[in-house]
Amino acid sequence: MRGAVEIEKLVRDHQAGLLRYLRFLGCEENLAQDLAQDTFLATIEADFEIRDRRATSGYLRTTARNFYFMWLRKMRREVTLPDEDLLEASWAENEGDDEGGLYRRALRNCLAKLSQRTQLALRLRYGENASREQISFATGLEPEGAKTLMRRAKDKLRECIRKQVGE
Amino acid sequence: MNEREQLNERYLEAQLREELGIEPDLSESVLREYYAKHPPEKRSRVIPPPPRKPAWRPMAAAAAVLLAAGLGCYSLVSVLQDRVRDDQRHERAGQQQPVELKEEADTTQFTPPVKKDVTPEPEQKPDVEPEQNPGDSPEEPPAETPDGSSWPKGHTDPPGAFPVPEKPKSDPPPEEPDDVVGPKPDPKGWTDPPDAWPRGDHSESKKAPALVAQWKGDVLHVTRDGSVWRVKPDDKFIIRVGDKVEPKGSAEFTLMDGGLLRLDGELSFDGEPEALSLTLHDGALYADVTHELAVTSERVTARLTGVGVLEQRLHGFEVFCVSGSVRSGEDDLTAGYRARLEDDGFKHDKKIGWEDVQREFKFLRETPKRVMLHEDLAEAPGELFGGEIKDGVLVGNSDSENGSGFYLREPYEYRQGDVVRFRFRIETAREMILQFGTLESDNWRYKLGGVKAGEWIEYELPLSKLYKTTDVAKKAEPGLRLKFFQLHPEEGKTKIEIDSVEIVHQP
Numbered sequence: 001m002r003g004a005v006e007i008e009k010l011v012r013d014h015q016a017g018l019l020r021y022l023r024f025l026g027c028e029e030n031l032a033q034d035l036a037q038d039t040f041l042a043t044i045e046a047d048f049e050i051r052d053r054r055a056t057s058g059y060l061r062t063t064a065r066n067f068y069f070m071w072l073r074k075m076r077r078e079v080t081l082p083d084e085d086l087l088e089a090s091w092a093e094n095e096g097d098d099e100g101g102l103y104r105r106a107l108r109n110c111l112a113k114l115s116q117r118t119q120l121a122l123r124l125r126y127g128e129n130a131s132r133e134q135i136s137f138a139t140g141l142e143p144e145g146a147k148t149l150m151r152r153a154k155d156k157l158r159e160c161i162r163k164q165v166g167e
Numbered sequence: 168m169n170e171r172e173q174l175n176e177r178y179l180e181a182q183l184r185e186e187l188g189i190e191p192d193l194s195e196s197v198l199r200e201y202y203a204k205h206p207p208e209k210r211s212r213v214i215p216p217p218p219r220k221p222a223w224r225p226m227a228a229a230a231a232v233l234l235a236a237g238l239g240c241y242s243l244v245s246v247l248q249d250r251v252r253d254d255q256r257h258e259r260a261g262q263q264q265p266v267e268l269k270e271e272a273d274t275t276q277f278t279p280p281v282k283k284d285v286t287p288e289p290e291q292k293p294d295v296e297p298e299q300n301p302g303d304s305p306e307e308p309p310a311e312t313p314d315g316s317s318w319p320k321g322h323t324d325p326p327g328a329f330p331v332p333e334k335p336k337s338d339p340p341p342e343e344p345d346d347v348v349g350p351k352p353d354p355k356g357w358t359d360p361p362d363a364w365p366r367g368d369h370s371e372s373k374k375a376p377a378l379v380a381q382w383k384g385d386v387l388h389v390t391r392d393g394s395v396w397r398v399k400p401d402d403k404f405i406i407r408v409g410d411k412v413e414p415k416g417s418a419e420f421t422l423m424d425g426g427l428l429r430l431d432g433e434l435s436f437d438g439e440p441e442a443l444s445l446t447l448h449d450g451a452l453y454a455d456v457t458h459e460l461a462v463t464s465e466r467v468t469a470r471l472t473g474v475g476v477l478e479q480r481l482h483g484f485e486v487f488c489v490s491g492s493v494r495s496g497e498d499d500l501t502a503g504y505r506a507r508l509e510d511d512g513f514k515h516d517k518k519i520g521w522e523d524v525q526r527e528f529k530f531l532r533e534t535p536k537r538v539m540l541h542e543d544l545a546e547a548p549g550e551l552f553g554g555e556i557k558d559g560v561l562v563g564n565s566d567s568e569n570g571s572g573f574y575l576r577e578p579y580e581y582r583q584g585d586v587v588r589f590r591f592r593i594e595t596a597r598e599m600i601l602q603f604g605t606l607e608s609d610n611w612r613y614k615l616g617g618v619k620a621g622e623w624i625e626y627e628l629p630l631s632k633l634y635k636t637t638d639v640a641k642k643a644e645p646g647l648r649l650k651f652f653q654l655h656p657e658e659g660k661t662k663i664e665i666d667s668v669e670i671v672h673q674p
Contacts, residue, residue: 004198008481011194016185023181024174033191040197045204082170090174100182107182126180127187128522158179 384418572653
């Protein structure tokens with residue numbers, strides 16, 4: 001049996017990356033948290049030997065992906081996921097060598113350059129899980145306008161981040 | 168958009184969620200789930216039942232030893248007496264034969280047979296058995312004593328009488344403080360041994376100050392003086408200094424100064440009514456307090472004034488400060504932020520709102536409401552106007568110029584999050600106005616709109632919705648000192664009945 005300190009360290013060290021990965025796979029917020037918890041429990045119960053951070057991350061991602069596939073089958077959801085190699089390649093490319101740290105710093109810089117209204121819309125959408133109607137009410141735009149605002153914002157962010165991380 | 172671009176888009180969205188949202192800490196839930204499946208013996212949260220057998224057996228053994236010793240003493244004394252008598256008999260032989268025979272008969276009368284000495288005297292039993300021995304009536308909880316002074320002192324077997332371990336029914340009855348309803352007898356009809364109950368001579372708990380005015384919940388497990396009590400809301404149980412409580416589910420505690428706690432976990436009470444010092448052993452604690460509340464875990468102490476939640480973590484607390492502030496040493500956390508508090512201070516601050524706190528804690532999904540002021544109008548709280556109290560209702564006739572209402576017992580200072588709730592009925596359908604007067608001699612009102620006639624209506628209104636009567640663009644702000652409450656129709660006349668008025672504070 002593992003000690004509480006060891007378990008807490010494992011979770012703290014890897015929860016951000018694991019949640020990010022599950023969101024990257026397409027899980028909505030609550031599902032991502034549930035699957036992350038299941039993944040940690042399965043890993044602890046399997047007595048996985050924690051050697052280095054990279055290996056542990058890889059193991060957790062594989063376990064989480066399997067849990068997600070199992071959930072999709074159970075719920076009879078037809079979600080077409082890209083090939084596993086493509087998934088991993090895209091993940092590795094975006095994460096870089098520092099678990100997405102460089103990307104995140106660039107994202108912060110780029111977010112700060114957006115207008116207040118755009119920032120509000122993004123915060124409501126990704127921070128508060130607000131509906132398009134709520135966002136449209138808060139920003140004073142029609143729902144379609146809010147949708148367009150966010151699409152343009154993401155385009156700007158992607159472009160800005162690409163420049164900053166030097167792709 | 169091809170697959171690769173789609174994945175990049177998802178990665179960006181994942182990063183946005185992480186950057187703009189509140190990242191959960193899964194360590195607590197993982198640990199909870201893991202230990203639910205693999206319970207560690209030492210960290211078990213199951214409260215052990217009162218130590219029936221371990222406490223009783225040593226008593227029985229001690230009683231048996233005493234009994235054996237007593238029998239030995241008695242036998243020795245009897246033998247010696249017999250010898251003395253034999254000697255006397257020999258000395259008196261031939262001189263006072265008839266008298267000596269009479270004396271022997273008297274002596275025999277005074278010397279009790281062995282059996283009589285082992286069993287308590289029959290006339291002593293009624294003191295112990297009829298109403299105070301819960302073992303006789305296992306379905307009924309032990310009787311409460313009216314107050315501590317009336318507790319029987321030394322309420323055990325009389326001195327010199329030997330305890331009879333084979334008959335636990337004649338054990339002394341449990342003695343309780345006046346405000347405590349003890350554990351019920353177990354199905355076998357046995358009660359806890361006397362040592363497991365608070366006793367008359369253990370008066371610390373009784374004297375300890377009460378720290379909680381009332382509590383609401385399902386069942387509370389209270390550890391006091393080493394014994395665990397199972398308390399229900401109907402029991403007249405007062406939580407005092409030194410009590411450790413753990414509710415089934417969650418429970419709400421109203422403190423002596425009106426402060427509100429809601430607990431989902433395990434908590435010890437200490438300190439004084441206006442300077443509480445709590446220890447959160449497990450789970451999470453919501454607090455809405457005006458006096459500073461010190462909450463300690465193994466390593467840190469958080470001092471909260473306002474509204475906040477503290478969640479016990481391995482190395483400290485996760486702190487959610489909704490309003491007011493939370494201090495720890497030199498460091499502090501301001502309203503609208505959550506942070507991890509460990510022995511090196513607050514860290515990982517993130518902005519939060521009350522909705523985030525509710526999302527985080529299931530036991531706070533139903534918003535806690537602290538009652539700040541309550542008038543059920545059984546009597547006039549302060550000066551009445553436009554009516555009089557009849558059968559617990561303020562009844563009056565009102566028009567657009569003259570309202571029906573009352574002055575508060577003392578001015579009430581409006582705090583952010585306050586809501587006024589009142590129950591009223593009108594005779595004629597009218598558009599009604601609620602109005603508060605303030606110490607600053609201005610009035611603040613709200614138009615309730617059309618109100619049906621003849622129906623009791625419960626109305627709830629955040630005080631922030633009030634606007635100044637003479638300047639409708641000016642909204643009420645915290646700090647206003649309210650002095651009276653009144654209702655009146657916007658136009659026309661109507662009879663008004665006001666049943667109750669209260670102000671509650673919510674995050």
